Amino acid sequence: MSIILNEVHNEGLSLNWKINKVLYKEKSDFQEVAIVELESFGRALVLDNAVQATVNDEFVYNEMITHVPLFTHANPEKVLIIGGGDGGAAREAAKHHSVKQVDMCEIDPKVIEACREFLPETSVSYDHPKVNVITKDGIQFVKDHPNTYDVIIIDSSDPIGPAVQLYNREFYASVKESLKEDGILACHSESLFLHQKLIKDIFASVDSLYPITRMYLATTPTYPGFSWSYIMGSKKYDPFETKIDEKQVVDAKYYNHDIFKATFVLPNFVKELVGLKK
Amino acid sequence: MSIILNEVHNEGLSLNWKINKVLYKEKSDFQEVAIVELESFGRALVLDNAVQATVNDEFVYNEMITHVPLFTHANPEKVLIIGGGDGGAAREAAKHHSVKQVDMCEIDPKVIEACREFLPETSVSYDHPKVNVITKDGIQFVKDHPNTYDVIIIDSSDPIGPAVQLYNREFYASVKESLKEDGILACHSESLFLHQKLIKDIFASVDSLYPITRMYLATTPTYPGFSWSYIMGSKKYDPFETKIDEKQVVDAKYYNHDIFKATFVLPNFVKELVGLKK
Numbered sequence: 118m119s120i121i122l123n124e125v126h127n128e129g130l131s132l133n134w135k136i137n138k139v140l141y142k143e144k145s146d147f148q149e150v151a152i153v154e155l156e157s158f159g160r161a162l163v164l165d166n167a168v169q170a171t172v173n174d175e176f177v178y179n180e181m182i183t184h185v186p187l188f189t190h191a192n193p194e195k196v197l198i199i200g201g202g203d204g205g206a207a208r209e210a211a212k213h214h215s216v217k218q219v220d221m222c223e224i225d226p227k228v229i230e231a232c233r234e235f236l237p238e239t240s241v242s243y244d245h246p247k248v249n250v251i252t253k254d255g256i257q258f259v260k261d262h263p264n265t266y267d268v269i270i271i272d273s274s275d276p277i278g279p280a281v282q283l284y285n286r287e288f289y290a291s292v293k294e295s296l297k298e299d300g301i302l303a304c305h306s307e308s309l310f311l312h313q314k315l316i317k318d319i320f321a322s323v324d325s326l327y328p329i330t331r332m333y334l335a336t337t338p339t340y341p342g343f344s345w346s347y348i349m350g351s352k353k354y355d356p357f358e359t360k361i362d363e364k365q366v367v368d369a370k371y372y373n374h375d376i377f378k379a380t381f382v383l384p385n386f387v388k389e390l391v392g393l394k395k
Numbered sequence: 396m397s398i399i400l401n402e403v404h405n406e407g408l409s410l411n412w413k414i415n416k417v418l419y420k421e422k423s424d425f426q427e428v429a430i431v432e433l434e435s436f437g438r439a440l441v442l443d444n445a446v447q448a449t450v451n452d453e454f455v456y457n458e459m460i461t462h463v464p465l466f467t468h469a470n471p472e473k474v475l476i477i478g479g480g481d482g483g484a485a486r487e488a489a490k491h492h493s494v495k496q497v498d499m500c501e502i503d504p505k506v507i508e509a510c511r512e513f514l515p516e517t518s519v520s521y522d523h524p525k526v527n528v529i530t531k532d533g534i535q536f537v538k539d540h541p542n543t544y545d546v547i548i549i550d551s552s553d554p555i556g557p558a559v560q561l562y563n564r565e566f567y568a569s570v571k572e573s574l575k576e577d578g579i580l581a582c583h584s585e586s587l588f589l590h591q592k593l594i595k596d597i598f599a600s601v602d603s604l605y606p607i608t609r610m611y612l613a614t615t616p617t618y619p620g621f622s623w624s625y626i627m628g629s630k631k632y633d634p635f636e637t638k639i640d641e642k643q644v645v646d647a648k649y650y651n652h653d654i655f656k657a658t659f660v661l662p663n664f665v666k667e668l669v670g671l672k673k
Contacts, residue, residue: 123411126435127435128413128434128435129412129413129433129434129435129436130410130411130412130413130433130434130435130436131410131411132408132409132410132411133401133408133409133410133411134407134408135406135407135408155407155408156406156407156408157404157405157406157407157408157589158407158408158588173588174588176664177662308616309616310436310451310452310616311435311616336614336621336622338586338587338588338589338620338621338622342616343614343616343621343622344614344616344621369663370662370663370664371662371663371664372662372663373662373663375660376660376662378657378660379656379657379658379660380657382653382654382656382657384455384648384649384650384651384654385647385648385649385650385651386454386648386649
C-alpha cells in the first residue's frame with residue numbers, strides 16, 4: 118500500500134509526498150500536528166497537511182531566517198523567535214557568541230511534544246542553556262515585552278489557520294515595540310511565484326514601519342512555490358553596510374558570509390514587485 | 396472534469412498540475428510532445444510528461460543559461476544552442492550586441508512545430524535575423540563543426556530519453572572541440588536536492604576537460620527539485636574576473652549584473668558536494 122500526503126499549493130498545483138511511516142498524528146487546539154517520514158526528504162513536521170520542516174532541507178530556511186538578521190545586528194544578545202516550534206531557528210541563533218538568551222514562543226504545545234520526540238535534529242535546541250521554550254501566544258507575548266529584544270524572528274506557518282494574524286501591519290508594529298531601539302525584525306514572505314500579493318503587502322507594511330527594509334532570497338525545496346523570500350525591518354542597522362567578513366564564522370550547511378552578501382541581490386521582476394528601482 | 400498532469404520527480408514525490416486545456420499532443424520520433432495550459436503557470440511545453448518551459452517562469456532558466464556564459468565571454472559572436480527547441484535561450488542570446496549568429500540545433504521537429512504555434516513567447520526567436528533553426532542531432536552537429544563557436548549552451552531536457560547522451564564526458568569533450576580556443580560551454584545540472592550524483596558527475600567531467608569550471612544557481616520553480624544549478628566550462632575567461640558592470644545592459648525579467656555576481660556564490664553543502672573548499 119502506498120500512503121500519500123497530498124499537499125495543495127494552490128488551485129492548480131498539488132504535491133504527492135510518499136509517506137513511509139506516520140510517527141505522530143494528533144489534533145491540537147490549533148491544528149493537526151503530524152510527524153511523518155517522507156520517502157524523498159526524510160522525517161518531516163506537517164501542520165494541517167502542509168510540510169513545515171524536513172530533516173533534508175530545514176537547514177536552508179532555519180539558517181537563513183536566523184543568521185541574516187543576527188549578523189546584520191552589531192551585537193545581538195536577546196533573540197525572540199515567534200513560532201519556530203521545531204527548534205531549528207533557536208538552534209541556529211544559539212550558535213552566535215554574542216547571543217545570551219533565545220526565547221522561543223510557540224503557541225502549540227503539541228508541536229513541541231512531537232518535535233521533541235521525533236525531530237531531534239531541530240528540537241535539540243530545547244535543552245540548550247541559552248534557549249527558553251515558551252508555549253504562549255506570540256501576539257500577546259510581544260505586547261507583554263516592550264523594548265526587550267535585539268532581534269525578533271517571525272518563524273510562522275503559512276498565513277492560514279493559527280498563523281494568519283502574524284502576517285499583518287498591526288503585528289509588525291507590535292514587534293517593533295518589543296524590539297530595542299536598534300532592533301531587527303525578520304520574517305519569511307513565501308514564494309516569489311505563488312504569493313506575490315502577500316510579498317507586496319508584507320514589504321509595504323514593514324517598509325511603512327521601519328527605517329530600513331530589506332528583502333532576501335533562499336530556495337527551500339519543500340515549501341510551496343519553492344523560491345522562498347524573506348523580509349527584514351531594521352531600526353538602525355543596514356545589511357548593505359555590514360562588514361560581514363569581520364564577523365564570527367558559524368558552522369552551517371547552507372549559510373556562509375558570501376551567501377550573506379549574495380542573498381540580497383534581487384531579480385528584476387522581484388524588484389519591480391516590491392517597488393524597488395530596476 | 397479535472398484534468399491533471401501527474402509529473403513524477405522521483406519515487407517519493409510527484410506533482411499534480413491542473414490542466415485547463417490541451418493545445419497540442421503528438422508522438423514524435425523521439426518523445427511525446429505536448430503544449431498544455433497549466434492553471435498555475437500558464438502555457439507549457441511538456442515532453443514525455445515532464446514540464447519543460449512555462450510562460451510564467453521560463454525566463455529564469457532561459458536568461459540564466461544564456462546571459463551568464465555570454466557575459467563571461469569577452470566578445471561572443473557565434474553561439475550554438477543544443478536542444479533549446481522552445482526558442483527561449485535563442486531569444487536571450489540574440490539580445491547581445493556582439494552576437495552575430497545563433498544556431499539552435501533541436502533534434503525534434505515536432506517541438507519546433509508545437510512551440511511555433513502555441514508558445515510565441517519563446518518561439519519568437521525563430522524568425523530573428525540572427526537565429527538559425529536547425530533540426531539535427533546535436534551530438535553529430537558539434538562533431539561536424541570543429542573550432543566554430545564562442546559559446547555552446549546545452550539546453551537539453553532531463554537525462555532520460557533522447558537527451559541522455561548530452562550528459563556525459565564524451566559529449567562535453569566534443570563540445571570542447573567545437574568551441575574556439577577561448578570558448579565557453581554552459582549547461583544546466585538539475586536540482587541541488589534531487590540530483591546530487593548527477594551534479595557531481597557533470598562538475599567532475601567538465602572540470603577534467605576545461606581549465607576553468609564554475610557552478611551557478613537560479614531557482615526555476617517548475618523544474619524538479621526546484622533549486623536549479625548550472626555548470627560552465629571555460630577555456631580562457633573566468634567569470635570571477637569579468638568586469639560585469641562595464642558590459643551591455645540587457646532587458647530581462649530575472650537577470651541583472653548584480654545577479655551575475657551573486658549567482659556563483661554557493662551554499663556550503665553545494666561546495667562540499669562538488670569538492671570545492673568550504
